[in-house]
Every structure is written in C-alpha cells, then in structure tokens.
Amino acid sequence: MAAAMQQLLFLFLLPFLRELEACGYQSCPATKPGLLNVHLVPHTHNDVGWLKTVDQYFYGAKTNIQRAGVQYILDSVIPQLMADPTKRFIYVEVAFFYRWWKQQSEGMKLSVIQLVNEGRLEFVNGGWCMNDEGATHYSAMIDQMTLGLQFLEETFGECGRPRVAWHIDPFGHSREQASLFAQMGFDGYFIGRLDYQDKMNRENLQKMEFIWRGSASLQPAAADLFTGVLPNGYNPPAFMCWDGLCSDDPVMDDESLEGYNVDIIVSRFLAVAYSQAEVYRTNHLIMTMGSDFHYENAQLWYKNMDKLIHYVNAQQSSGSNVNVLYSTPSCYLNQLHQANLSWSLTQEDLFPYADGPYQFWTGYFTSRPGFKRYERASNNFLQVCNQLEVLAGPMSREGPYGKGDSSTLKRAMAVAQHHDAVSGTEKQHVANDYARRLAAGWDSCQVLISNALASLMGRKEHFVFCNLLNISVCPLTATSSRFLVILYNPLVRSVRWNVRVPISGLVYEVTDPRGQKVPSEVVPVSNFTRVVSRGQALASSELIFQASVPPLGFSTYSVDKLAVVRLPRTRAQQELHRAKAVPLQIQNEHLRVLFDSDTGLISEIQNLDRDITLPITQNFYWYNASSGNGASSQASGAYIFRPNGSEPFPIAKAVHTHLVQNTLVQEVYQNFSSWCSQVVRLYVGQRFLELEWTVGPIPIDDNYGKEIISHFKTPLETGGLFYTDANGREILERRKDSRETWKLNQTEPVAGNYYPVNSRIYIKDKRIQLTVLTDRSQGGSSLLNGSLELMVHRRLLFDDQRGVGEPLLEFGEHGKGLVIRGRHLLFLDNVEVSADLHRLQAQEEFMAVQTVFSPGGGSPYQKKARFQKQFSALKKDLPPNIHLLTLAQRDQNSTLIRLEHQFEKGESANFSKPVTVNLQDLFSSFTITSVREMTLGSNQQRESTSRLRWTTAVRKACPQPVASRLNILAITLDPMQIRTFLVTLHYKNSSSTQWVR
Template sequence: MSKMPIYLPQLLFLAIFLFYSVGKECGATPLKNLESRESSKTCGYQACSKPSQNKLNIHLIPHTHDDVGWLKTVDQYYWGGRPLIAKAGVQYILDSVIHELLEDPNRRFIYVETAYLWKWWSYQSDRVKTDVRRLIDEGRLEIISGAWSMNDEAVTHYQSIIDQFTWGFRRLNDTFGSCARPHVGWQIDPFGHSREQASLFAQMGFDGLFFGRLDYQDKRNRMDKKTAEMIWKGSDSLGNKADLFTSVLFNTYSPPPGFCFDILCADEPIIDDPQSPDYNVDRRVAQLLVFAETQQSFYRTNNIIMTMGDDFNYQSAELWYKNLDKLIRYANERHGSTVNVFYSTPSCYLKAVNEQALSWPTKSDDFFPYASDPHTYWSGYYSSRPTIKFYERMGNNYLQVSKQLSALTNISTSETYLNPYREAMGVLQHHDAITGTEKQQVAQDYARILSEAMKGGEQILSDALGSLISTRNQRRSRDGADVHFYTCYQLNISSCPHTEENNNFVLTLYNPQSRVVSTFVRIPVTGNSYVVRDFTGASIVTQIIPIPPEVLAIPGRESSAINELVFRARNVPAFGYQAYYVTKSNKNIERVRNESFTEATIQNEFFNVSITDDGSTCALRTIRSGVTNMRIAQSFHYYESSQGNNEEFENRSSGAYIFRPKNATPKNLTNVGSHQIYTGPLVQEIHMKINEWISQIVRLYTGENYIEYDWLVGPIPVDDKIGKEIITRYSSNLATGNVFYTDSNGREMLRREKNFRPTWALQLAEPVAGNYYPITAKITIKDRINKLRISVLNDRAQGGTSLNEGQVELMLHRRILNDDAFGVGEALNEIAYGKGLVVRGRHQIVTGTNLDRSSSILMEKQMAWNLLNPPCILVSPAGRRTFEEWRNHHRMQGSGLTKQLPPNVRILTLEPWKDGGLLFRLEHMFEIGEDTRYSHPVEINIKDLFLPFTVTNARETTLGGNQWLNESERLRWVSESNEVHRERENVRVVDTGLIDDANEVINVLLHPMEIRTFLIEISI
C-alpha cells in the first residue's frame, strides 16, 4: 500500500487502530450552449440511493488510487511496464471497471486522475466511448476532484494548482459534459493538507473534501471527540466563500483489514456455497459489521464511508465486484433491520450527511506537519530533490508566458504546443513528483516530460514575439525575417550558449506580470566588456562580474562563459517586452578587491554586509528613525540524518519523505575558504567559499531594499557514511517569542508557534522535524516590541522553521544514505554526472517596520511574485546587423495592456480557451486587515484593458472555469456557532449576458484575496 505501513493483524487492528491508521464546464460545447444537453441526465446527487433514517448506512466506495508516477514512470504505470517493480497497469483498471459496471446497474466506481483517463480515452472505440458517457450520465461512474493529477499541497504554488485543475476540468467538460463536473475533493494520499487548497476547492464550487492523512495525535483527538468531520475555514479574508465541509477518512483510503479483494491482495474471498467446508458468509459479514460499528462510533451520523480499493486496484475488477456484491446481499439479508449496505460515492455520502442538518465544528489552520507516529514527521519532502522543485517553477514561468503570448497574438502554433505543456505541468504537481518522493528514474522522466513541453513553449514564444516585433520594413526585407528567440534554460548555472557564442545579440525581456517591472539582468558572457543599448538607442550602465570558480566547476556545466554581464532593465512594460542590443567590446574596465575576513564589507543605501571572524555574514540595517539597528547574521549548518532499520518508531531513518535528524542541534560548518569582493555602479558582491562543497554570493543592488543570498551546495560529502541535511540560518536581534509566519501555497500567511498546534495538546518527540513547515514562497518573523519584521523569500519550495528567538532556518539540500521505508525503496542520494548533486538557489531578505508597513508588504508581495514569474530573457543573434538596422526592422518595445492596474491587483491568468475566447482571472493580492492602504475593494474596467483587442463580453465562472458562477449552488452547512455557510455575494458583478459594444465599461469588483474568473469574448 502506497507510503503506508502494512496492514495490522485483524485481531489487533481494532485495539490500536487509531495509532496506526494514518500512513500514507464550461463544457463540451461553447459556454453559451452548455445547458442544451443536460436536462435528461441523472448524474450527481440525483443518482444517489436514498439512505435509511433508522439504520447504519454503509457506503461502499469502489475506487483506485493511481499515482501519476512514483515507483514507475507515468507511461510505465499506464501500460503496465516494469512489472517487477510494481504490478500496475492503469489501462487494465479502466478496461476492467467499465466492463463490470455495465454488468450491473447498481454498481458504482469513482475515478480521479484525468491524466490517465484522458490517455485511456484516446485509445477507445466509439462503442466504448458511448458506454462510458452513459455510465457517467447515469452517475454510475463518477469523476471526482478532476485535476490532471492528485497534487501535493505543501510544496505546490496556488497558480500551478489552479492551472492543473482548470485543464483537467476542461478535458472532462469537453468530453463528457456537466455530469463529469466534479464537486467533491478527493485528496486521499498527499502528506498533509493546506488551508489554501481547501479555499481553492470551495471557490471551484466543491461541496466537500475527503482526505486520508493527518497527524496521528490529531486523528486520535478528533476520533475521540467526534470532530473528524468539520467546516474548514479556508480563508480569513474570503469568509464563507472559502468554507469547505471536510471529512477525514477512517482507514486512510484502504478497505477494512481482511476485505481487499484485488489480485494484489491475499485476503479471503466471500465463499457462499453452504456445502463448501470453507463457507464463510456469516463470519465475514460479522467481521465487516464489527468494523463498521467501530467506525461509526467515531462519527456523528448514521452514515459511514468505506473505501473499497487501494493503489492500482481493480486491474481485474470482477474480483472486487463479485465479492462486494455478496457482502451487500448477505449483510442486508441477515442484518437488514439495522444496517443498509450499498454501493455509493463520496458525493452520495456527502449528500446523506448534509441531509442530517447537523451543526459542525470549524477549523481555521491547516494540517501540517503530518506525522504518522511519534518519530515520523513527513517534513523532509518539503526540501527533497530541490532541483526538480526549481525546474517546476521555471516550467510555470514559461507556461504563463506561453499562454499570455498565445492569447495576445492568436498565433497558429499555439494549440499544438500549449496543450502538452499544460499537461506536463499537471503531471509535475502530483504528490510524488514535485515532492521529490519518487524513484530516481521516475524523477528523470518527470524532467524529460517537462523539458519536452518547454521546447514547445519556446516555439510559442519565438513565433509570438516574432509576430509582435515585426514591422512593415521587416516584411519587405529579408534582413529581419529569420529572427528566432532562444531561451536560456541554464542561467541557474551561469550558462547560455547564445550569449556566449555571439558578439552581437539582442536580449528581449518579456514581462508576464501585470505591472511595469524594473529588474537587474544577469547573463553569462565570455568577454570583459560589453555595450548595451536600450530601445531608444541610449547606452546604459553595465557591470562585469566574474563567475565564481565553484560555479565554473559545477559537474555537467559545459560553458565558455567566465563572467556575467549585469545591467538594469528599467520599466519593462506589463504583459509586454523590451529589447536591448548587446555588443561585445575589447575594453577591460573591471576591478577586483581582495579582502581579509575582518575587512570585508559591502553596502548600499539600506544595508551594509560584512564577513565576521568565523566566516559567516552579518548584515546591518539602520531603521529610518536612526535609533534602531536591525542585525541579521547568516550561516550554514547541517543535520546528521538518523539511520535506523525502520522496524520500530525509535529506529526511523530520514528519507525522501521523513526528516529525522540524529540530534536536535545541527553541526556547524567551519569556514576554511576564502572570499572576494566585487564593487561597481550596479551591484556589490561578496563571493564566499565556505568549504569544498558550499559557497555563496551575497549581493546588494544599488537602490534595492533587500539582500540576495545566492547559495551553492554540493556535492554533499558522504564518505563518512553519514547522510546530511543542509540548512542556512538567518539570526537576528528581533524578539519574536517563538512565533513565525509561513505562506500557504504562496498565498495567505499562517501564524506558527514553536511546539504548538492550535487544535490539540501537542506531545513532541521530534523537536526539530515537528516544527518544520512548508515554505512555498515566504517565511516571516516579527519583533513584538519594536514592530520590526524580516521576511525570507525563496526561489523554490523548501522546509523551514524558527527554532530560536529571532531566527529563520531553511533547508537547502539533502543527501541521505538510508530509505525511510515508505515505499520508494531507495535512499535519497541524488547523483549527477557521476557525483553528488550540486544545487544552486537564491534567498532574498526583506526588512520592514511599522513606519513603512504598506510599502514593505507591497514590496514583499511583488518580489515573491517576481521570483515566481520573472521577466523571461530571450536571445536573438544579431549577426552583422547594427543597432540601427535592427531597430529599423523590429519593434523593440511593446505592451499588451493599455493601462496600469492598481498595485493591489494583478492578472493571474490569460490564456486561449475555446471558440476564439479567452480565460481570464483577476486577483486581489492583499488580505483583509493586512494593510490600511491596500486591503480594500477595488474596481477595474476590463473592456479596454488589453491593447491587441477589446473585451466585448465577460461572463463569470467558478475558479476552475467549468461552470457559470450564477449557476453554482453549493450545499449549505451550519457550524456549531449556528452560522449558515453560504457563498458571499459580490457587491457588483459583470453582466452574465452579452455586453453592448456601445457600453464603455465592463467593471469587475475585487474584494481582498478574491480571485475572479471569466470567459471573455473579444474583438480585434
């Protein structure tokens, strides 16, 4: 069973169950015609059997959990390849289930992963497709969740989560219509659950959420108090709009012990021949009912949900259904006066519980970190495989650019390359992909899938930008007709062949943000001097910085670049591009200062940073009052990984999932290296070599109110046979009182407190791992006395915490020599080019006070978004064309927007949809009460927002773009405070019908933290 302990013996199960059970349309036709084919269908809640009011209703849920890659690649799991690794073939599951559903109209099945369903669908005959549509229309085959994959909730960003649900919904709606529109979340396997995920589900129109994994102490507490079902308040800002009924599954997602009837199982079948010496009906029914009664005792209604399935079950569905048919028949025949056993779905269970009209407890925090026993905290995967976490971020950045440029230019190549890119990014969100909890060969296949998709994205970028920059002169001349825009995918290791091999080239920056951006550009070059001219022809200030030897020596780096060219790109237009003409010269103007540790200092208008005697860094900021100094010291350390046999809790090893340091105090790293200082008009840098396998660059950019730490870790040495988990610490003089704040999937911030959980009395046997949380975008500490704040922004998801007063700790890299025994069967010991993996990344340190609260919080949000969606750098060789010739034939600046948006609003999504329409999302960036200036509603006219086209009609959908918002009716729930949970109505909404072209406005009102999704029609 995936990521979970083996079943306990049945006789012991009920005694210690609570301790062990936690382990691992906007539719087929254009939206305006969506209603036409739906009236005769009996899917959804209409297809549910009516439960009994006076009996125990046992909802049997046939299901399979199909990881989109884990021990095998996506293709291997689908086709059934590599059977010696795992006997799993998704194609056989779907074939077999459809056949068995057609045999009996009482049978039900649920399916989740659209990635597999779509792949299977593409190979089916018309007859099979007709049968499947009928099963869906009759509610016998129910699609739940509906995303491309079952995403992780800790290390995924909300933009990517929304995207992969939207694309899964789109495929379902286009193929099956409204009966395939999911309205229940089914997150049974992710290793902890985020509040933002619940909020997103609610905004998608979901009625409820089911999940399997939560902290073993939390589960025991909830079972004892009958609070395993609750109203999860997904957002303090969105109110009831983000509330979601949530149910914790009793047995994670497995069948009761002894009742697995799959070919992968060894449980006893139901033998109903009275003449057989193995006849067992009475005994087996009695066993099931004992389990059912035990389960029901922990819940509030006379309905229970029994998951009948597991990982890659139902490859021979006849085994399952034949035995379940017998269980249902004999249980009802023998015990029909007290129990009602029947095939059901999570939706039908939800409906039955809702009809009880009870009041429910509420929860407003999240379910991190997840522990399955006292020594097993699943907080290691927050940092596992840091390179794939960064690669996914790159993939998202280029996907947003590809979608925007496709929408702005309507190029013919868009659909060819865009759909595979959407699907690849959906695969990467899977809870064994971006998490780093897959086998090494699967991680490599994930990288292959994304790499191939990004190549298609590059073609979109080149075609679209070629269209945007073309002029009449270019169309008349062959001189500019062969322009191609190349992407530098290896800037993280200071490598780009197109800037290294050409003496004259044009850098085009495309800005995917809906605000004007000024940014420092760094590109690898071979020379010592370059002239950079902007679109006006003016030469701009540049600086050359040597690439550190440690970067030059990264295994696998094949580059001739020895320097980086730095310049400031000012005011790159929103949703637009700006080009710079670069020429190599022979002039050498760079100076290098070498300093001893005691003399090493760099400074700008906001900070000075020096190296202390022990080789760590110390930053000092003088607050504007001139009274208070803020001190920040940065250093590297490592935890030794526990190495055990995993047979007892106390012998658990660190691994891909689990973080379990051998000691609570990390090892200090003795600085035996050297450093150099480089100064210039744009940036001051300290290049530090800490030891043979850790180095970093500390940067202060002129005019920028942050410190950048560019760290390089690896190969982590393991010759001593000890696994190591590398951290960096930022220690300050702030009085924080054991409180810190972390983001939830890159969106709202949550309060954390050391050694504390808001909903139960925590007993903590792992003082480090039990205080680690996922940091997707930002971690913040605040001073209680002087009202100072420090935030650390990261370029990929990492685990982090604050274990000591005024301190932030983030895990950078892990190299572990033991497996943690949760199924992967491999140690997390990544090798690249014959050596341990080398990882390079960035942190940006932002500080603020109550005096500059509005500006500092706004800056943090903009910087975090800039780390997620920075301007893309594209290179075009200029050959012998001079600047004047280039400018004569190509536009060097352009924007997709006609006006600047308010600073607290951004465009989250713009992409081609259907029938010439576009999918468009706006979001409010601020929470209620977060800021006196920006935490207020704002209204925007979108009719004339875009330069290439005019919006002629906008109709609002739910967040996933698959249902009209005014037709979405969610179930209503009542909390124990007697508050009825309904959707909050917008004060003003755009019209839901056609907008007269004579009307000059289409206004959209955004409340704090609100995301509004529209399908828009345009005229060019």
C-alpha cells in the same frame, strides 16, 4: 467505413444522451432511514507516476517494479457497471482517463457517457492528477485542476462535473487547498491522511467531519468547505480487501464446502461499522473499497461486495440495524447535508503530518530541490507561453519557426503537481521522466514564443533560449560581439530587472529600446560558478545592466562588444579594498550589510531608510540523518525528516571571503567548504539582500546522510512564533511545539516543527520583521528564539520505508552527488510595511522576466513591418495589488483570464483595500467582445453556481454568496479574491497591436 459510421452515430446520439441526464445528487441510491447506512465506495488510487513512470503505469509495464496497469482497470470496471445498474465506481486522475478515452471506440464512449449521466460512474476531484499540497504553488494547483475539469466538461457536460474533492493520499493538507476547492464550486472535500494524534483527538470528540474555513480574508462562506476524514486512509477494512493484489479470503458462501466464512465476515463487518459509528455523528458511514491500482480484475471486488451487501442486509430480518449499499462520496455527502447538523469549524491547516511517533513527513518539503526549482521555473515559463499565445493570437501557433504548442508544457506541469512528483517522493528514474516531460514542454513553448515574438516585434530573429544563465552558460552571448537581449515581463506592472549575461570580452556598450546608452559593468565569473558549470561555460565574465520592462510586454536591448582594452574596475576596486584593510561591508542606498572580520559571516544588516539595525548571523549547518536508533527504527528518507539529534553541525565556523565592488552591484563571495559556497549580493536600488547559495555534491564518504540548512540567528524576541505562506498565498502563524486545536506530544523537536515554505517565511517582534523569500518550496522552521532555518538540500543513505524503496541519493555528473544552486532574498523592515515589499517581490520572483537572446539582423516579419523594440499589451500599469494570474487560450473560441487581489485583509495599510478595474479597457492588443464570469476552475458560470450550505457550531449557516450582475467596466476585487472570466477576443490590426511605450 465502419469507424466513420460509428463517429456519425456518436455525434447523433450525444445530444439525446445529454437530455437524459439524471446525474448528481438525484442519481443517488436509496438509503433506509433509522438504520445505520454504510456507503461502500468502490475506487482505485492511481498515482500519476511514483514507482513507475506515467506511461509505465498506464500500460502496466515493468511488473518487476509494481503490478499496476491503469488501462486494464478501466477496461475491467466499465463492463461491470454496464451489467448491473446498482453498482457504482468513482474515478479521479484525468491524466490517465484522458489517455484511455482517446483509445476507445465510439460505442464504448457512448456507454461510458450513459454511465456518467446516470451517476454510476462518477468523477471526483477532477484534476489532471491528485496534486501535492506541501510543495505546490497555488498557480500550478489551479492550472492542473483547470486542465482536468475542462476535459470533463467538454466530454461529459454537467454530469462530468465533480461535486466532491478527493485528496486521499497527499502527505498533509493545506488550508489554501481547501480555499481553492471551495472557490471551484465543490460541495465537500475528503482526505485520507491526518496526523495520528490529531486523528485520535478528532475521533474522541466526534470531529472527523468539520467545516474548513480556507481563508481569513474571503467573506464566509466563499472559502468554507465541508471536510471529512476517511476512517481507514483510503483502504478497505481489515480482512475485506478483495483485489488481485490482496491476500484476504473471498466470501465463501457454500455451506457444503470447506472454508465457509459468511458468518465470520458478516460479524467482522458489523463490528467495523459499529466501531466507526462511535466516532462519526450521523447514521451514515463511508467505507473505501479499493486502494492503489485496484480493480484490474473488477469482478473480484464486485462479486465479493455483492455477497457482502446481500448477507449483511439479510441480517435486518433478524434485528440488525445496518444497511449496506453501493455509493459514491457525493451521495454520502448529500446524506450528511440532509442530516441538518451543525459542524465544528477548523481554521488552521493540517501540517505537519506524522503517521506515528518519530515519523514526521517533513523531509519531502525539500526532497529533490533541483526538480522543485525546475518545476517552479517551468510554471514561470508556461505563464509566459500562455500569455504570448493569446497576445499574438493564431500567429503564435503557426509561424516561421514551426507549429507552436502550449499543451505539452501544460500537461507536463499538471503531471508534475502529483503528490509523488514535485514532492520528491518518487523513484529516481521516475523523477528523470518528470524532468524529461517538462523539457519537452519547454521545447514546444520555445517554438510558440519565437513565433509570437517575431509577430509582435515585426522581425524574424534567430531566437536563442539560454536556460543555464544561473551558472553563466550561454554560448551565443559568450562568443558574439553583438547580440540582442529581449526581456518579456509577464506581470501587469512595469519592473526594473537586473540582467546578467555571460560574455568573454572586457568592455561592452548596452543601448535601450530608444537607442539610449545604459550603464553596464563587467564582473568576472566566480570560481564557484566555474566548478558548477563543469566546462560548459565559454564565458570568462558577466555583463550586468539594469533594464526597464513594460507590463505584459517586452523590451529589446542591444549589446555591442567594444575593442577597448582596459583594466576592469572590479579588480582595481578589489585591490583598493585590500590595501586599505577597510572592514568588510557592502551597501547601496537602502541597505548596509556588515561582515564579521574574524569569521567572514554576515554580522549585521541595516535598513538605512527606516534606521533599523539588526545583528544577524547566517551560516550553513547539517543535520545528521538518522538511520534509526533506540527510540525508533525510523530512518530519514524522501518522505520523512528525522535528524539524529537536535543540534546541527556547522559546515564551517569561519569562511574565506572575496569582495567584488562596483557601481551597479556589490558582492561578497563566501567559501564554506569544497561543496558549500554563497554570494551575498546587493544591486543598486534593491531593497532586499540576495543570498545565492551553492550546495553539493554533499559528501557521504563518512557514511552520514546529511540534511543541509541555511540558518539565521538574530536577537529578535519572537516567543516561539514564526510565519509561513500557504502555497504562495495567505500567511499562517506557526508556534513551536504546538498545534492549534489539539495537545501535541512532541517526539521530534526538530522535524516536528518543520513546515512547508512555498515562497516565504518570517519572524518578527513588535517593531522589526525579518523575511526570507525562497525560489522553490523548502522545509523551514524557527526552533530558537529569534532564529530561522531553511533546508536547502538533503542526501540520505537509507530508505524511510514508505514505499519508494530507495534512498534519496540523487547522483549528478560523474556519479557524484547533485549540486544545487538557489537564492534566498532577505527583507528587513518595520512590521507595518513589510508585506508591501515581500508580497510584490515574491510575485516578481515567481513571475520572473523571461530573457531571450538573438544575434540580431533578422528579416522583416511581413513586408514593410516595422521593428518594434518595446511593446506592452496593456494600456497602462495595473495597481500593485492586482495580479494577472491567468491569461491563456482555453480553446479555439475562448480565452481564460483570472484577476487576483494579492494582498490579505488587513495586511497592508496601502494595498489591503478593494480595487476596481475596467476589464474592457485593459488591453491594447485586442478588444473583448463577450465575457462570462466563471468559478475558479472555469467549468461553471458563477451566476448559476449553487453550493451546499452548511451550519457551523459557532454561527448560523453562512449566506450563499450572491453573484451580482457582471459589469466588465467595473470589476471589483476584495483582498485575496480571484475572479475568473471566459472571454472572446477581437484582434486589432497589426499597426494598433504594436503599442510602443
């Protein structure tokens, strides 16, 4: 009864509390003009997993690993804020706050709402976590931010909306991150880590605060963001750390007792303030008072800060010009804005990050490549899950297979974006926990997808998800004489997809949704794959066919095993090749690939359409990971890449090759060693060359840690330039041994030139461009003229002393090292048209077709339901430059739609043009009944959004983008623009929902 009364009181008082809102900039404490105002920002940094799992951090378990319990931090801080209206506190990680909030009484919730409404408890950043910026894809970055911002909006309203982005711990910063934050409506962005040389340069020039132009395509100031580098990372000044985890002396202010130190602390504080003022431009300074998991006993911090404020401010009566106050990042930002200065402009990104000579944090671009691939595949699966939840409506969540759920995978994916998750910089048991969470999310989404497919197909099938197809494992297809292959395409344009299905027969017949026979071929499972699958594979061969899948829809193909025994063409053609001793090559209608007769390595690629021939050699090498040397004791580890020398060692100088040559596919198997192999593959009609590599277990019996690269050598004159993507979106130019705005003293000629490659890297001369697409984030570079290299795997023997406390060994089965299989896609084309191909293919790889199997013979979903073998939720294909970034159920009443122009300004003669679409006329499954355009994070209406305007040193203040009146019949997107809509839907009847192509 008491709980029910509390709930009623909470619901009754909530509207009145909302009316009393005085948050935001108007809630900021008063400062003193003419004085040096020091804004103390009480904060805690709570890693969403690192040395301990998320659950262990929340509850405070495993104190033998680390003393850290997030629930106690919030339990301790809130009473301190409630007792004193001058105190402030900021909180960041919504993944933790969400858990804590669910456990609170209604009375405590009302108190917290009051603190938020008064600006005394301020949320900054607002994402589910503080995501990494080097190994993350923009799609997942947006999703995790949206998840956190949505919770804050629903719980606290406008006062819960963060004004400031706060990335104090990620290991380097991407320009795309700044762009996304700006598009989410943030007024400012504060970072903690900056390359030590860059920071010294900025301090000397008083450029610690600047305007970051996050996009070269979007109209300023749509992607411009005020950015500040914090003075001390995110830690308090020396000798002023007053947490239970610290060892500094408290403020002892009783002169009659031993240890009185007020004068010493005040003097130290003033010295820090004056020193900091020399490198910042205004009479306002920010100091971070807190660190990792601080404030479990908040009284320690606040009691000492109370004394610090009192005694420092008391010096004003003696002529001191320093004023100290409790504050927040947004209040500090507001004071900088009121200073009305012009600020320097930065347009590059802030990679790579080094915290000292020989200490480049570029190893984590590749660390834990297996998890990096799992995270990328999980995002693909989540988007499919989100889309089908919307397309099938409530029937996806309640259906014949149980309760479907997308939220489990959404939260697991959001946690995986943390800067110690997908980065690969966590302890092994924590990495295992991240993977476990993703697996649970997959299980929940598989139920939802099964419900949705049954509804849309009109047939209750036994749907089977084979998640090990990359190593030819699928028991259903390997043991069945008949089965269905259901292919779902999450893109808004039709695709042709190469299907490979593990089987055990010799001859099969494949029919498409219209009952027409489809050409297919059988190839044997390679020995490489047999070794990797370790006995899991029941299949002896793979069935290959090409499928056509409509936009935002599915196609169902039937496969029947025929009782015909004949010699496979594959073996016959292999014998023919050997008998004639033909020079080794593979070819389709677009590309020809030649191999050196002595080494077995690729020697040349020809683009037959463009009449381009490029000599090229591709091989695998390994860098000897440093354990420390005379120059520095720094070892290579999970964070840091430091090879023991600039020259890598070839795994093999010549390889054993094996040719498989068919009508649909041609493959050359290359065996480099017992732990490194590759398949060079060309499908019919394919405009790129596929390299499927398998690396591991990396041997360490020789006591050498190894960092494995795939290296490409060409005669292209590249002049030290190469190009990488920023989080899967815009392309950035890189120059060897150089930084755009400061002079680099290069101490690591290899690691210091590595950059994150989230989806692609390329080199070019005036005419020819060679592009490599990746299937996960990796570190990459061009260290020699005409060369490219990508780090695919690493196994190390030493910790790099950055806190994780264990080497990156990654044991697989039977105590051996981890085996990693991945794909690189090579494009060779003219510079002018390369973007047309690699942009679209990168998106097709990222939003890959999802394959689901069924033995067939299911029962009707409803009485008289017709079996629909093909379906599209769109009335027609959208233009190639338009991407449906998001189609997801936001809540019970609204759906989130994001449309994206996926080409940069001036990038493509064909596609870098504005595009207009009719939002009302896109979908066949439902009708849109209302539309609101939102900011990127979907927590503010676009028309009512007003960001702080800043002036740069190179031009006057950029005009505030004006939101034109929304016309859903003509939604125009400019290059690189993302437009976000919250819509309500009306579903059509079942007969009109099933649209057959």
